[in-house]
Amino acid sequence: RDAGTAAVAAVENVAARIEAEREHLTDLDSAIGDADHGGNMARGWQAAADAVSDLEDPDIETVVKTAGKTLLSEVGGASGPLYGGSLVFASAELEDGLTAESAVAFAETYLEKVQDRGDASVGDKTMVDALVPAVHTFKKSVETDDLHPLEALAKAVAAAEHGVSFTVPIRAAKGRASYLGWRSVGHQDPGATSTLYIMEELLATAA
Numbered sequence: 001r002d003a004g005t006a007a008v009a010a011v012e013n014v015a016a017r018i019e020a021e022r023e024h025l026t027d028l029d030s031a032i033g034d035a036d037h038g039g040n041m042a043r044g045w046q047a048a049a050d051a052v053s054d055l056e057d058p059d060i061e062t063v064v065k066t067a068g069k070t071l072l073s074e075v076g077g078a079s080g081p082l083y084g085g086s087l088v089f090a091s092a093e094l095e096d097g098l099t100a101e102s103a104v105a106f107a108e109t110y111l112e113k114v115q116d117r118g119d120a121s122v123g124d125k126t127m128v129d130a131l132v133p134a135v136h137t138f139k140k141s142v143e144t145d146d147l148h149p150l151e152a153l154a155k156a157v158a159a160a161e162h163g164v165s166f167t168v169p170i171r172a173a174k175g176r177a178s179y180l181g182w183r184s185v186g187h188q189d190p191g192a193t194s195t196l197y198i199m200e201e202l203l204a205t206a207a
């Protein structure tokens, strides 16, 4: 199975997972936002899955770019441009295919773009709280610890999971949840949660 075909399967698996978690993501966003994260994401990923399954013999860069463009036009809100725009931008790192090195470059570029666009840092109670530990763990596991990319991805998923838990006790400083001030404390961030689900599906598809 080539990387393009695997990427199509990954997008389809993400779409199915997000659909299964739609209500949970909506509940999380109704506590500290406007209750649209589940619907936004489910609609966007279903459209992305449809778009990539229509591609003929696609390479991985095209699959990721197509998914990103579709999310960008379908998701809306804060998370649409963050997910979609960053995927489109980072897809260029995969132009020569998928290797451990290009996967690290993709992850780092994706994170960089999310932070460029959203201006959030660790501790602001956003998807960045899941992404930063995940990307750093992935890079370190591949480059320093010389782990197999799949093992590195598994460690990155575990790091993202800790990042999601870390969003619960902290106060939001970016996005809609920040309007609540201290009342955002005690709630799990929806975008960090959806980021974790996406990563879990990447791992499940790759494994």
Ligand code: ADP
Pocket: 029, 033, 034, 036, 037, 040, 076, 077, 078, 079, 080, 082, 114, 117, 118, 119, 120, 125, 126, 127, 128, 174, 175, 176, 189, 190, 191, 192
């Ligand atoms: P909206 O808040 O516009 O309705 P969504 O509900 O789809 O958008 O997404 C909300 C999620 O977006 C939040 O849970 C958070 O993780 C993420 N988010 C919001 N603002 C930012 C930001 N500036 N940087 C990074 N992530 C952000």
Ligand code: MG
Pocket: 029, 033, 034, 035, 036, 037, 077, 176
């Ligand atoms: Mg929302």
Ligand code: MG
Pocket: 034, 036, 077, 078
């Ligand atoms: Mg909204």
